[in-house]
Amino acid sequence: MREFLIELNEISKDSKLKISPVGEKVVGRDGRVFNINAEEVIKATKKGGVDLMLDVDHHGGEAVGWFALNSLEVRDDGIYASLELTKKGGELVANKAYRYLSPAYVVAFENDVRVVKEFHSVGLVNHPNLLKKSLNSKEDSEEMKKENETLKKEKEELSKQVEQLKKEKEELIKEYEKKLTNTKVKNALEANAMLKKREEEALKLSGEALDSFLSVCAVEAKEIFKGSDLKDLQKNSTQITEQQKIAQSLGLENLD
Incomplete structure (x- = not known):
């Protein structure tokens, strides 16, 4: 059995702790090199x-906490697990009597390489070998708090930008629909497919509503002014003419 010291991040009830680095050449401060295949070790x-x-200082005996076996997880930077401290373990950490974790491996030498086979246990220690983050570092907590505040501000700023972009998009859509409506109404008038007096009402519409209205206007114009000079008639659309009388007889007067 070989001991291998490693510092871990600040304890959180809702997160897992890193209990081992991974890689083919993991070098400790003492110069030892380990080959740690995460999947094989966990298996x-x-x-x-x-x-x-x-335990405390790898002395065995009384446990001051437990890492749930089914919580072992492989991540890009190491092996993680959930820790449940005993009352004594919680006091040792809270009082900073011990600040770091050190996994104890079962190691086999293969071609002069220390190959980690599995975990034996984890020790609560004060002599880290690789990393520099302790279990209860106040500095780490303050730094994390600052980072969270920064991320919160960035998120709020991004939300404001998204809302602004939404408003700009809505304005562009409205502007486009207005121009499209103007074009369709203008084309209808120029093609003698709509009475002049329908223009104001048509300009208030858009999309399918406008298309439906223009279709009705086209039928109206065709029936009323069939064989007539629409341009001359539209100069005085309020004057009752023989064509309008025909329209009334056809039951189209409700379109006026």
């Missing part, structure tokens, strides 16, 4: 069927 450890004990 072998789980075969043991018991949770990983957290």
